[in-house]
Amino acid sequence: xxLLQVALMCGxxxxxxxxxxxxxxxxxxxxxxxxxxxxxxxxxWSKYWESDVKRENSNLGTFRSHAFTLMGAYGIxxxxxxxxxxxxxxxxxxxxxLNGYQGFQDISMWLKYNVYATETGxxxxxxxxxxxxxxxxHDYVVNQLPLSIGIGVPSASLRAVxxxxxxxxxxxxxxxxYTLRGDLTIDEESYFYKGTLYNTNKxxxxxxxxxxxxxGYINSELQADVYFDRFSxxxxxxxRYNSMPTPTVxxxxxxxxxxxRYNIGMFSIMANAAQVLAGRNFGQTTxxxxxxxxxxxxxxTETESSDTPKIR
Numbered sequence: 008x009x010l011l012q013v014a015l016m017c018g019x020x021x022x023x024x025x026x027x028x029x030x031x032x033x034x035x036x037x038x039x040x041x042x043x044x045x046x047x048x049x050x051x052w053s054k055y056w057e058s059d060v061k062r063e064n065s066n067l068g069t070f071r072s073h074a075f076t077l078m079g080a081y082g083i084x085x086x087x088x089x090x091x092x093x094x095x096x097x098x099x100x101x102x103x104x105l106n107g108y109q110g111f112q113d114i115s116m117w118l119k120y121n122v123y124a125t126e127t128g129x130x131x132x133x134x135x136x137x138x139x140x141x142x143x144x145h146d147y148v149v150n151q152l153p154l155s156i157g158i159g160v161p162s163a164s165l166r167a168v169x170x171x172x173x174x175x176x177x178x179x180x181x182x183x184x185y186t187l188r189g190d191l192t193i194d195e196e197s198y199f200y201k202g203t204l205y206n207t208n209k210x211x212x213x214x215x216x217x218x219x220x221x222x223g224y225i226n227s228e229l230q231a232d233v234y235f236d237r238f239s240x241x242x243x244x245x246x247r248y249n250s251m252p253t254p255t256v257x258x259x260x261x262x263x264x265x266x267x268r269y270n271i272g273m274f275s276i277m278a279n280a281a282q283v284l285a286g287r288n289f290g291q292t293t294x295x296x297x298x299x300x301x302x303x304x305x306x307x308t309e310t311e312s313s314d315t316p317k318i319r
Contacts, residue, residue, distance in 0.1 A: 031182035033170025036082035046298030052290035068102025130173035213240035
């Protein structure tokens, strides 16, 4: 039976960004402000790319994963924020005897720094740098992808963000990131990679690069944007015909999506929809999610309002 590949292969957090602030956007929480978000996400696909060939396996039906995620951002200063994320994931196929898995995936933490900001004729131009990493929360099953809830290795990432916001509220954001991943220890004593059998239970997981371009509008009450995301492992092989995917598989995806947020005082409602248009060793995934956030203030802030997360 042919098992398929999803974003988890390269350690992507299964949830899309429905948060008041993420490591790759142009937002910052002001000093002493903390935004806590609770979100729900569903990813589903029935067709997938085996290498660059699109296939469908009716014996398995539709793959679905669900994630409830806690994510928060705290303003250490106006220029430095700390961010965390912790998803609880469930997986399964609609028409298969194979059982899915559920549990907490990986705990992720980042530091985000506003390196430089200046006023231009087009608006406020800001440069950000984000560094962080993730660790598996427990020793979950990793060798039954895509049913496994994660890849089970530590990671470290670094990304750069450029944001331009006009006085009227229109903005564009470009982010680029690179993620290093650790080795995976498997139960088997060997693994197959690019036609060669390696007699070791230590598998190097491919590192990954991603780029996202967003364009939209923001004010004190609402935010809306459209985005394009490109994700690619920088090494790896393809899923072999009629074989299970292995942790060494190269994953690539091109995704378009829309995002919206509405503020009611310190409370926010957020929603996101995304569709994978093209990929390699990847499911043709549709993502739908919704999130709810609340901003807490601890002490006196140094900006006019902590519910205006864009640095202008």
